[in-house]
Amino acid sequence: MKLSSTSFSDGQKIPGDFAFCTPDPAHHVCLGRNANPQLTWNDPPAGTRSYVVICHDPDVPSKGDDVNQEGRTVPASLPRVDFFHWVLVDLPAAVTSLKEGEFSNEVSPRGKPGPLAAHGARQGINNYTDWFAGDNDMRGDYYGYDGPCPPWNDEIVHRYVFTVFALDMEKLPVDGRFGGPEVRAAMQGHILAEASLTGTYTLNPQLAK
Secondary structure, X not given: OEEEOOOOOOOOEOOHHHOOEEEEOOOEEEEOOOEOOOEEEEOOOOOOOEEEEEEXXXXXXXXXXXXXXXXXXXXXXXXXXXXXXXEEEEEEOOOOEEOOOOOOEOOOOOOOXXXXXXXXXXXXXXXXXXXXXXXXXXXXXXXXXXXXXXXXOEOOOEEEEEEEEEEOOOOOOOOOOOOHHHHHHHHOOOEEEEEEEEEEEOOOOOOOO
């Protein structure tokens, strides 16, 4: 199975159209278009009954003390953790392509509704739900896709890994309010094949040069 995109190339920078935030010289960042990228995959294995799509950033700081703080940087040596940007499950086996902007085409303060989504699929919450929990203007359940917005003072460029999993089951046994960890656990023993595509993104002007 192979995954590709017309929105960006494997190992290359993700364009700002697909980001939650884009650079702003006066305020460090501003809100982006936040469209989900186009994805296409082919050659699924026999017996595929549904797909799961996950986008995660493995480079998120494990501690937020220095994040987006003036006069400070997030050191490259800091341990990193996963941040889920998109969790899509129960995508029918007949669907092997997702259109640009089909699941997200703007930033939605307080989050997008869910879990029901296009093609009869379901979407889990992403980690912006946790990130904005203490923000009165932004807090809520963020279902579906929300794109990159790494710390503007991080010393490393972040990676965004889009992975499609072909499963031997039509409906993943997760219910209610679920996220990336729950989906990863529920898929175990049911993955027939997987394919990934990685893009990069930074809001640090020193790294963007």
